[in-house]
Amino acid sequence: MTINLNEYDAKQVVANDRKHVWHHLSQHKVYEDSDPMVIVKGAGMRVWDAKGNEYLDAVSGAVWTVNVGYGRTEIADAVRDQLVTMNYFAQTAGNVVAAQYAAKLIEKMPGLSRVYYSNSGSEANEKAFKIVRQIAAKKYGGKKYKILFRERDYHGTTITALSATGQYERKNQYGPFTPGFIEVPHCCEYRSQWGEVDDYGLRAANEIEKVILREGADTIGALCLEPITAGGGVIEPPEGYWQRVQEICNKYDILLHIDEVVCGLGRTGTWFGYQHYGIKPDIVTMAKGVASGYAAISCTVTTEAVFDHFKEDDDPRMGYFRDISTFAGCTAGPAAALANMKIIEDENLLENVQVQGAYLLERLHQLMGKYQVIGDVRGKGLFVGFELVKDRETKEPVDESLAMQLGAHCMKNGVIIGRTNRSFKEYNNVVCLSPALIATRAEIDIIVDALDNALAELAPNQQPVIEEAKVAVN
Numbered sequence: 344m345t346i347n348l349n350e351y352d353a354k355q356v357v358a359n360d361r362k363h364v365w366h367h368l369s370q371h372k373v374y375e376d377s378d379p380m381v382i383v384k385g386a387g388m389r390v391w392d393a394k395g396n397e398y399l400d401a402v403s404g405a406v407w408t409v410n411v412g413y414g415r416t417e418i419a420d421a422v423r424d425q426l427v428t429m430n431y432f433a434q435t436a437g438n439v440v441a442a443q444y445a446a447k448l449i450e451k452m453p454g455l456s457r458v459y460y461s462n463s464g465s466e467a468n469e470k471a472f473k474i475v476r477q478i479a480a481k482k483y484g485g486k487k488y489k490i491l492f493r494e495r496d497y498h499g500t501t502i503t504a505l506s507a508t509g510q511y512e513r514k515n516q517y518g519p520f521t522p523g524f525i526e527v528p529h530c531c532e533y534r535s536q537w538g539e540v541d542d543y544g545l546r547a548a549n550e551i552e553k554v555i556l557r558e559g560a561d562t563i564g565a566l567c568l569e570p571i572t573a574g575g576g577v578i579e580p581p582e583g584y585w586q587r588v589q590e591i592c593n594k595y596d597i598l599l600h601i602d603e604v605v606c607g608l609g610r611t612g613t614w615f616g617y618q619h620y621g622i623k624p625d626i627v628t629m630a631k632g633v634a635s636g637y638a639a640i641s642c643t644v645t646t647e648a649v650f651d652h653f654k655e656d657d658d659p660r661m662g663y664f665r666d667i668s669t670f671a672g673c674t675a676g677p678a679a680a681l682a683n684m685k686i687i688e689d690e691n692l693l694e695n696v697q698v699q700g701a702y703l704l705e706r707l708h709q710l711m712g713k714y715q716v717i718g719d720v721r722g723k724g725l726f727v728g729f730e731l732v733k734d735r736e737t738k739e740p741v742d743e744s745l746a747m748q749l750g751a752h753c754m755k756n757g758v759i760i761g762r763t764n765r766s767f768k769e770y771n772n773v774v775c776l777s778p779a780l781i782a783t784r785a786e787i788d789i790i791v792d793a794l795d796n797a798l799a800e801l802a803p804n805q806q807p808v809i810e811e812a813k814v815a816v817n
């Protein structure tokens with residue numbers, strides 16, 4: 344496929360970008376003597392940069408977002424049709440697509456019933472935190488205001504979402520943080536706090552109970568968890584974990600808030616990650632894959648029981664959720680989300696994720712057999728990662744520079760992969776893959792072959808960083 348760059352001057356675009364755009368998660372010093380990457384086109388799982396280079400994108404827009412792939416004219420058409428009919432009115436009123444999408448979404452989420460719209464994952468989580476705080480104020484005299492989060496999880500970029508994030512390196516220099524957010528220990532069995540045990544999941548969940556008892560159960564309003572930790576290193580809680588978490592929440596009257604910003608909308612082979620584990624969340628947040636990046640939309644979904652708290656109050660002036668986001672009234676979001684969901688259904692993408700995800704894991708396990716540097720392979724569906732270690736016995740992580748080199752090598756060979764990105768000094772050693780839900784077996788092979796080539800060249804020697812890949816996942 345050739346890209347027509349005649350409509351604009353590619354050199355000028357790159358020069359303007361270099362001079363005026365402040366890129367996310369990027370150290371701009373490298374652009375003093377190199378060009379930033381500027382992406383100009385996408386189709387299926389492929390993207391092209393302004394220099395005409397083609398890449399296979401193994402991370403869905405770098406940050407597990409473009410679930411249905413690039414160039415979906417049906418989503419663009421749906422958004423256009425909606426915008427020329429009715430582009431915006433504040434969410435204090437309803438609109439056609441927001442009502443239709445809410446109903447479709449709730450069909451996929453038995454037990455939940457209300458959809459609150461906003462624009463980003465961070466914001467969806469902020470809404471959840473405000474809901475919990477207001478319930479504490481209304482029902483518990485303000486006492487049950489604390490919110491638990493887990494070491495290694497990420498919940499967003501705003502100061503309060505960061506306050507709920509268990510990644511110390513990412514939080515560094517941005518404090519002081521919002522009070523009332525309390526960390527519970529991680530549940531990464533490969534990095535077990537108790538050595539090798541056969542009941543790791545149960546032990547890790549019991550640690551949450553210890554924190555609750557330490558803080559006082561009557562002070563804890565909610566527990567916020569990723570179903571599978573994403574940017575913190577692709578960590579699926581082991582067997583026994585979720586069942587115990589649910590019991591603990593029920594026992595201490597603690598709301599269970601599941602952050603599906605990454606796992607939501609099919610990434611792990613079910614509509615939502617939590618649906619693998621038989622749990623019943625009170626609040627679910629989602630963003631990225633909701634509209635696959637074709638429009639900015641996020642949702643905070645609750646049970647009717649949570650919603651009911653906002654119908655009455657001793658003081659009727661305070662008895663509702665006093666929150667608004669201007670752009671939640673943009674109809675482009677739900678219009679794109681409706682078309683996005685239709686694609687997932689029409690093309691049986693959940694099934695494809697299960698099949699291709701299993702194949703991806705199988706191929707990565709083969710790589711693990713070949714390279715000592717791979718210490719652990721983990722994930723579910725098209726959401727996987729592997730840890731790079733200096734020594735399989737000690738599990739000592741490699742320096743982050745090796746993950747960077749791998750990324751740069753793959754990119755030179757036309758494949759974009761991801762990695763954990765300065766979240767914890769010692770654990771920025773996880774390579775992340777999250778191809779679009781449309782990935783074929785042939786595309787999985789291209790991704791794994793690129794990794795194979797990169798590891799063959801880089802893993803035996805683990806040289807210091809040559810060039811930093813310009814794409815990072817969060």
Ligand SMILES: Cc1ncc(COP(=O)(O)O)c(C=O)c1O
Binds near residue numbers: 406466500
């Ligand atoms: C699990 C999780 N929650 C929340 C967020 C924040 O979403 P956003 O960047 O849309 O604010 C992210 C972003 O990567 C995420 O991975």
